[in-house]
Amino acid sequence: MKLTISRGLQARCVASALAFFALAGLAVQAAELKYEARLIWATNDKKSPDSKHKEVDPEIRKKLDTLNLKWANYFEVHRKQFSLAKGAVEKVAMSDKCSIEVRDVDGKKVEVSLIGKGEQVWKGTKLLPKGDILVLGGNAPNSTAWLVTLKRVE
């Protein structure tokens, strides 16, 4: 089988390949990243007094176990998924008094602000690859603790 390819056709093929790579790059850059934020109560009690609270997913539990915290049980109080475009900011209410503000930094890092009672308590910029998890926590009454987790889902 013989095929004749002129130089013009070759040039068009190369131009098409370049355009393809450029468009693919733009599509990747333009894609939104999905995150999941959770408010978790850490306790040694076997059950939560609030029946709506469920035990955290095994995946999150496994991650929390690597931190060797002193609590035996973790109950999910609130969960919220959200998408973040490049450079966008999303404020996510975790409870009446607690929220986080997440800002995308150059499509790879996130700037996370923890807001308690309307005041910014902590702010940090983290590289958060898919599957990694950022845990913000503090002590709560009766030797329990609150945790806010942020995970990149996609």
Next chain:
Amino acid sequence: MNEELQLKLQAYCDGELAGHNAGEVEAWLAKDPDARALLAELQNTRAALRQFGDDLTLPAPRDFYWSKIQREIRRQENRRTDELPVPWLAALRRFLMPAGAVAAALLGVFLVGEQLRQNDPSRAADMEVAFSDSDTFTYRDFSSGTTLVWLSYPAEIEFAEPDPGDILD
């Protein structure tokens, strides 16, 4: 008669030998009938070519005429190269090679860019700022990709202030 003697005889026929060398050839011709026969043949051929060439005249000055022929040869060679049918595998290779080179170049640019971005100290370091006199410590478990930021503020003061009926608010 070997090749060297034949060439020597041709040189003699063309008048390229002189003095001692020409004398040697003449002595050899005097005693070798084969050599004489070959010389006669060479001379006849030479005479025939000269006669044939005398009838031809170039339609243009010699340099211009040959440069025209040279240009035409090059033009036809280029056209032949352009239109030469190639097997489909070779054609595919001809497309893939530049496309692969372009892809490799783009990949190289991307990787170098990423490396530079990661080596940029202003970008590489994670930044943390705690407010309101909060003491924090950070622990990172690399194996599980988990980062813990533990805040003392507002521990047991405001943030986790217990409300009746809701242990976390």
